[in-house]
Amino acid sequence: MKWFLRLPLLVRIPLLAATMIFLIAMLVTQIAVFSLSRQYELLTERVGQVYLDGLSAAVLQPYLANDPEGIRSALQQSLNFYLGIVDRQLALIDQDAGIIAHVSGPNLETPTPPPDTVFQGSKGYAYEPESRSIWVWRELGEKGIISANLDISSFAQERSLLRFRLVLIVALMSMAAAVGGYIVIRRLQRPLKTLSEHLSHAVSFGPQRIDESQMPSEDRQTYSLMQAYNRMTEAVQERERLSEQLAKQDQQALLGRIAATLAHEIRNPLTGMMTALQTIRMYGDNASSRREALDFIDRGIQSLQGVAQATLNAYRPSAPGPDLKSRDLHDVILLVEPHAARKGVGVVHHISLPEPVRLDAFKIRQIALNLLLNAIQTSAEGKTVTLHASNDGNSFTLKVSDEGTGLPRHIESFLLADDTAYSDRSLGLEIVRRLAGELNGRIAVHNQAGSGSVIALTFTMPEDASR
Structure with a gap:
């Protein structure tokens, strides 16, 4: 059988x-x-x-x-x-x-x-x-x-x-x-044989139209069935063409987004490096000031490299950056102070990192930089933005608080991983959430309308040094 x-x-x-x-x-x-x-x-x-x-x-x-x-x-x-x-x-x-x-x-x-x-x-x-x-x-x-x-x-x-x-x-x-x-039934099945061959071809190579000469016009039911198959084939081919167009558009949008992200992330270290160059011009004769400014420029160049690698990591794996040190977060404070001064906003920091933390310094710097810039942007003149950083040996905590009007609910929902809740998100917050996810961090938002907000990120220390 x-x-x-x-x-x-x-x-x-x-x-x-x-x-x-x-x-x-x-x-x-x-x-x-x-x-x-x-x-x-x-x-x-x-x-x-x-x-x-x-x-x-x-x-x-x-x-x-x-x-x-x-x-x-x-x-x-x-x-x-x-x-x-x-x-x-x-x-x-x-x-x-x-x-x-x-x-x-x-x-x-x-x-x-x-x-x-x-x-x-x-x-x-x-x-x-x-x-x-x-x-x-x-x-x-x-x-x-x-x-x-x-x-x-x-x-x-x-x-x-x-x-x-x-x-x-x-x-x-x-x-x-x-x-x-047997012969009569085989003859009656000839249209079905044609349809079966086209279906088998569709599985392997995609659907193709049935030629009009192969469609029995005297058999109205079979003719209608083959016409329905042709209409389905046209719809599938049209959908494939649209999918190709959408894929190209998505690729172009991704390239544009990467370009915008790089421009957004590189602009801030460049501002700090320009400040360091001005310091050299003004106090170049002072060996201590000159050395400090040159070290800052060197770290800024490394930060630019890390920003580029971390941004491209969304679609291409990259090697992890160096361990996070207290100096990296102090550099972030130096980068945002000129922007805060122009808005009349004070910047306070409480950084307690006696030893290096086994986390990607480039990504943590990006997260801190974006959170501070957003906090400064939403704060009124005379208000204060605070950065807290601490490590208890098992986990690293980074907090940024402000005295602004509080985060809108849709932005808060977006930070808590609800994509449907935020349609006008900035590149900064999107980068924060993506990098936090790559480092397996947890985001918490404490928001009080009219009296400011606190965004806290907690990272568990990886078991191996390779992260």
């Missing part, structure tokens, strides 16, 4: 239909042959009864006169005259006395006793397969039974030959009908 299931569906269906046609035709033939045999037996029994009618008229008088010799003589005389029906043996039976007379013809050497069914019914027949003969009997008078054993071998032979011919002819016709049915 497994081999049949491995055949294509378009072959299995017509093959199964052809097999059913053949089997049903053969079953109907067997039923017809059985009915024909039954009718043949009944007809033979009726012929036998007609034969017994004539025989009864010949032996009735001797039987009523209780003349055994007359009975035997009448039976023997009947055996000598036959036409069409060959009687092998005749018997007259009395229900009280038993067999009164029993004679056999020249084609039978020794008479055989009648079957037991002769003694059990007043009328009937019984077939003997061995001798290919039939026993028939009927009543004679009140207690007598006249029976005859008729040779039906020629009839049986004709019946067997007829059955063989009938089965052979029906088998040939059934096979022809099965083959014809």
Whole structure:
């Protein structure tokens, strides 16, 4: 059965239909042959009864006169005259006395006793397969039974030959009908075969339209089905074209966003480096001031490299930056102080990092820088922005608080990882959330409308130094 299931569906269906046609035709033939045999037996029994009618008229008088010799003589005389029906043996039976007379013809050497069914019914027949003969009997008078054993071998032979011919002819016709049915069904399935081939092609190479010449216009239902497939194919191809266009647009938007992020992040270190250069111009003769300004410029250049790597890390893995030190956060304070001074906002810091922290310094600097710039931007003149940084050995905490009007709810929701809540987000907050996620940090927002807000980030120390 497994081999049949491995055949294509378009072959299995017509093959199964052809097999059913053949089997049903053969079953109907067997039923017809059985009915024909039954009718043949009944007809033979009726012929036998007609034969017994004539025989009864010949032996009735001797039987009523209780003349055994007359009975035997009448039976023997009947055996000598036959036409069409060959009687092998005749018997007259009395229900009280038993067999009164029993004679056999020249084609039978020794008479055989009648079957037991002769003694059990007043009328009937019984077939003997061995001798290919039939026993028939009927009543004679009140207690007598006249029976005859008729040779039906020629009839049986004709019946067997007829059955063989009938089965052979029906088998040939059934096979022809099965083959014809297979061909017709395959022809009817031709449109489905075309559709199946296109579906298989669509799985491997994408959908393609069905040519109009392959669509049966006379079969409206199949024609409509193929038209529906063509419409689906056009829709899929159009969707693929739109997807390609959207992918290109997304790529262009990503490149633009990366460019904007780099410009946004590089601008702030450059401002601090320009301040350091002004310090060198003004106090270049002072070795201590010059050295401090040059160190700041060096760290600023490293920060610019880290900003570029951290920004590109959104789509290209990059090596981690150096461990975070207290000096990195002090540099951030130096970067934002000119901007805060222009707005009249004070900047206070509480940095408690006696030892380096095993976190990416470039990314922490970016987070702190963006949070401080946003806090300064939302603070009014005369207010204060505070940076807290501490490390307890297991986790590093960075807090930025301000005295502004408080974070709007949609910005707070965005920082807590709800993308649908913030549609006008700035690049700074987006970078904060992305970098915090890359460092497995947790963001908490404490917001009081009208009295400022606190944004706290907690980072668990990585187990290995490679982060």
